Amino acid sequence: SARLGNLGGGGVGLSVEEEHAGSIGRQSLFWMRFGLPPMLQTPVCAAARVVHSHMQSNRQTYAGMTFDFSANPAHKRIVVGQIVRAIARQQKRQMSGQTVKHG
Numbered sequence: 218s219a220r221l222g223n224l225g226g227g228g229v230g231l232s233v234e235e236e237h238a239g240s241i242g243r244q245s246l247f248w249m250r251f252g253l254p255p256m257l258q259t260p261v262c263a264a265a266r267v268v269h270s271h272m273q274s275n276r277q278t279y280a281g282m283t284f285d286f287s288a289n290p291a292h293k294r295i296v297v298g299q300i301v302r303a304i305a306r307q308q309k310r311q312m313s314g315q316t317v318k319h320g
Contacts, residue, residue: 219280221251226297228265228283238278241270246285256303256310263296264288 218237223230229249233241245266252260265282273279286293 222279223281224253224300226300228268228281231280231282232273233278233280235276235278238272241267241278241280247282249282253299253303256306257299259299261296261299263292
């Protein structure tokens, strides 16, 4: 498990608790599922690879991960579409003065 810290069309940045960080260096490919409520109701699901990682001052590990669509290239369009929609909805909410709570 991890906390989403950064999101882009090409990947994610995750903060991983100390007790779970050991898996970052032991595996090359990860299957991830994360939600973007309230902007999206359907979770984003994708495979990803660790590009870089480092330990933060709070003893969590930050992992920069790139999405990997090598097993199913057509899935890239779906994932990128979900992320673009979530960003557009968040921007619309911000422009209308609504706040978005992150948990």
